Amino acid sequence: MGVPLFDTDTPLAPLREELTAKVTEVINGGRFILGPEVSAFETELAEYVGVGHALGVGNGTDALAIALRALGIEAGDPVIVPALTFYATAEAVAAIGARPVFADVDPSTRNLSVDTVAAALKREPQAKAIITVDLFGLPAPSPAIKREFSLPVIEDAAQAIGASLDGVKAGALADIATFSFYPSKNLGAFGDGGAVLTDDPELAATVKALRFHGSRDKQSFELVGYNSRLDEIQAAVLRILLRQLDGWAEGRRRAAASYRDRGIGRYVGIAPEREGTLPAWHLYVVTHPQADAVIQQLNDAGIQARAYYRTPLHRQPAMAPYVPPGLELPITDELARTIIALPISPVLSTAQAQQVVDVLAEASLGVAEPKASNPAGS
Ligand SMILES: Cc1ncc(COP(=O)(O)O)c(C=O)c1O
CATH class of the missing domain: 3.90.1150.10 (Aspartate Aminotransferase, domain 1)
Structure with a gap:
């Protein structure tokens, strides 16, 4: 008998009926974008992680770009990222016109450390932010990195939902954090999905505007943003899976x-x-x-x-x-x-x-x- 790298099917088997019924309910309800399922999921996710605000977006890559933009990172700004991570971490930096600065990682945790960030900062003292990645599901020492350097820290927690460090859940370890709900992730949707999390109400309001074309009221467009929303069907699915x-x-x-x-x-x-x-x-x-x-x-x-x-x-x-x-x-x-x-x-x-x-x-x-x-x- 072979052993698969991931087994997403077996854990979902007992939930299939409930999931199918819920998806049917959303289809019959006729609300597909930014409706009650997304709102409820955002509340439940924020509670689960222990942060003030969670906002659903289209995927984990957009979540990173939106988080960077919400922090005010601009074209040409250097942003420290680990060189050992999925491509999207650095791609999001480059996609907003900023400049990824690659840092080495700690040999045992495979994550950024205070020392590897310090070495990258020596090369690039003008860095404007740091993205820590909780690689393979092991939380990076984001709180220590935040304490050591007076720079905003984004926690790329795409691989780490459900993890914690000293009692603080992944997603609550930095100024702002991002999740991916790509199907093979630990909390995987039935398609693409992502979220941005923060305790800061102003950052949350900017994220909310950025995911909807840079508008807070759908009338006035203050920022050049994104069309990047978690959809109702994915949110409904994720609400059921979050409980597991x-x-x-x-x-x-x-x-x-x-x-x-x-x-x-x-x-x-x-x-x-x-x-x-x-x-x-x-x-x-x-x-x-x-x-x-x-x-x-x-x-x-x-x-x-x-x-x-x-x-x-x-x-x-x-x-x-x-x-x-x-x-x-x-x-x-x-x-x-x-x-x-x-x-x-x-x-x-x-x-x-x-x-x-x-x-x-x-x-x-x-x-x-x-x-x-x-x-x-x-
Ligand atoms: C560390 C990391 N960052 C970002 C992403 C991007 O997420 P998504 O595929 O939802 O865009 C992923 C996963 O794919 C990831 O593993």
């Missing part, structure tokens, strides 16, 4: 514990669990010096495993104009070369975890062992 999120997050944490209990750390580098951090485990990412060979062996055994993200952002062709000559981001490069995403889901069984660990044990006989000095190890 904590249970699903627990399931993901059980799956990660199952890997650990089966000694996965003997064969591959794993991110250490730190006290006070509850990861959402959107992806369960390990490292191995011969990552591609190990992925091949896993795939041959019917286990889906993939490289996330093999080409870091400072090496993506479209980002070349933003990369200064001789830029060295050694930890990002090392992680990008050695990273392997293994199957994870709320319903990954102990038998499946054992199957993965057995193949890793076998694979490690055929390829070089992870080195003790591997920065992604331990």
Whole structure:
């Protein structure tokens, strides 16, 4: 029996009837854009995360662009982003005409740290904002970064809904935060969707205007904005799924514990669990010096495993104009070369975890062992 990288179907199975009935109700109601389902979802999401305001938008990429614009980031402004993340993090910066400044990441958390931001700021002292990414579902230290530097911080929590850091949920860790509800995310819609969250009522009002063509009253257009709204059908679906999120997050944490209990750390580098951090485990990412060979062996055994993200952002062709000559981001490069995403889901069984660990044990006989000095190890 194979093991899929994600299993979105099994957790949804018991909800299918309720979801279908709800979608039918929305269709029959005839309200499709910015109606009662979106309002109710925004209230429930803000309550769940513990922030004052949540606003539904079209997707997680628009959420980032809108958050940047709401903070007043303008064309040409440098914005610090990690070089190890999904492309959209930096793309949103460039799409509003601002300039991504690529920072290295911490070898154990794979996220920005105070030190890696400080190094990027040394290169680019005029930076106007910092985007932290809660990569793979592990919250970045946004509060520490916020305390250390007097710059606005945007938390790209696309991969981390359901995670928390010292009791504060992902989405509430910075000045403004963004979520993606892309179907494979931990809270996935049946299409595209996203949200912007903040405690600041003025920022929230600007986000609200920006998602509707830069207008607060649909008569006067004060800003050049976006047409980027979460739709009623997606919001109705997300309201049902949000109630399951904590249970699903627990399931993901059980799956990660199952890997650990089966000694996965003997064969591959794993991110250490730190006290006070509850990861959402959107992806369960390990490292191995011969990552591609190990992925091949896993795939041959019917286990889906993939490289996330093999080409870091400072090496993506479209980002070349933003990369200064001789830029060295050694930890990002090392992680990008050695990273392997293994199957994870709320319903990954102990038998499946054992199957993965057995193949890793076998694979490690055929390829070089992870080195003790591997920065992604331990
Ligand atoms: C870290 C990160 N940021 C931003 C996005 C963009 O979200 P979306 O695909 O909803 O535009 C994603 C996911 O795709 C992501 O993983």
